[in-house]
Amino acid sequence: MRQLIRIELFKISKRPRTYIGFGTIAFIVLAFEFAAMGNGQALFGLVFKNLQGMFRMEGNIINVNFVTYLLMNTLLFQVPILVVLVTGDMISGEASKGSLRLLLQRPYSRTQIYFAKWIAASIYTITLVLFAGLLAYGLGYLLFGDGDLFVFRQMINIINADDVVWRFGFGLGIGVLAMLVVSSLSLMISSFVNNSIGPIVGTIAVIIVLTVLSTLMVNLIAPILPYLFTTHFIKWQYFFDSEIDWPTINNAVVVLIAYIVVFTGVGWWNFRRKDILT
Numbered sequence: 444m445r446q447l448i449r450i451e452l453f454k455i456s457k458r459p460r461t462y463i464g465f466g467t468i469a470f471i472v473l474a475f476e477f478a479a480m481g482n483g484q485a486l487f488g489l490v491f492k493n494l495q496g497m498f499r500m501e502g503n504i505i506n507v508n509f510v511t512y513l514l515m516n517t518l519l520f521q522v523p524i525l526v527v528l529v530t531g532d533m534i535s536g537e538a539s540k541g542s543l544r545l546l547l548q549r550p551y552s553r554t555q556i557y558f559a560k561w562i563a564a565s566i567y568t569i570t571l572v573l574f575a576g577l578l579a580y581g582l583g584y585l586l587f588g589d590g591d592l593f594v595f596r597q598m599i600n601i602i603n604a605d606d607v608v609w610r611f612g613f614g615l616g617i618g619v620l621a622m623l624v625v626s627s628l629s630l631m632i633s634s635f636v637n638n639s640i641g642p643i644v645g646t647i648a649v650i651i652v653l654t655v656l657s658t659l660m661v662n663l664i665a666p667i668l669p670y671l672f673t674t675h676f677i678k679w680q681y682f683f684d685s686e687i688d689w690p691t692i693n694n695a696v697v698v699l700i701a702y703i704v705v706f707t708g709v710g711w712w713n714f715r716r717k718d719i720l721t
Contacts (some may be wrong), residue, residue: 446554468578526567529564556714592625624703653672672698
C-alpha cells in the first residue's frame with residue numbers, strides 16, 4: 444500500500460497542472476498583500492464602508508490578521524477549482540490513456556489502488572490548503588506586523604492579537620475538511636467516466652449549482668440547506684465570532700466528514716466493478 448501511495452504521489456508531482464494550484468495561490472496572495480501595502484486604508488474603508496464615520500479607529504488596523512482573514516474569504520472560491528484540476532482525472536485520465544489497465548495487472552487489489560489514489564489526492568489537497576494559509580499569514584506578518592483583528596459579521600468583533608492565531612488554525616481545519624469533500628467528490632466522479640474533462644467540469648458544476656441554489660433560493664430550500672456540503676464551506680468564519688457557536692461548528696464537521704465517507708464509499712464501490720477495457 445505504501446508503495447502504491449508513493450507511486451501516486453510521484454505521478455502528481457510530475458504533472459505540470461499540480462503546480463498551477465500553488466502558483467495561482469502564490470500570485471493571488473502576493474498581489475493582494477502588496478496591493479494592501481500601497482492602498483490599505485482604502486481596502487479597510489471598502490470593507491467597513493459606513494463605519495468609519497461612526498467610530499474613531501487607531502492603531503495598526505491593516506495587519507497580518509486583517510489581511511489573512513480577507514484572503515481566506517477570497518481563496519474560498521479559487522481553491523476548489525485548483526484541487527479538482529489535479530484530483531479530477533486521477534482515475535478517468537489514466538483510464539483514457541490505458542495506464543490504468545496496466546496498473547490493474549500488477550499484484551494490487553482494486554481497493555488498494557483506489558484508496559492509494561484517495562490518500563495521495565488528500566495529501567495534495569491538505570498541502571495546498573496549508574500552503575495558502577501559511578503563505579497568507581507568513582507574508583502578511585512580514586509586511587504588516589501583528590495587531591488586533593476587526594471582523595464584521597452580525598456585529599463588529601475586535602479580537603485581540605494574541606487570541607487570533609488559534610482561530611486561524613481551526614479555520615484552516617474546516618477548510619481542509621471542505622476541500623477533502625471536493626477531492627473525494629471529484630475522485631468519485633472520475634471512477635464513473637473515462638475522460639479527463641468530465642470529472643473536473645462535473646465537480647465544479649455541482650459546487651456552482653449548490654452555491655447558487657443556497658444563495659438565490661435560500662427560502663425555498665431552507666429545510667435542506669444544513670445538509671448541503673457547500674453550506675458548511677464558510678463555517679470557518681464562526682471561529683471569529685465573539686461567542687463561538689460550537690454546536691454549529693461541530694455539526695458542520697460531522698456533515699463534511701459524512702460527505703467524505705459517502706463520496707469515497709461510492710467511488711470505491713464503483714471502481715471495484717468498473718470495466719477497464721483500454
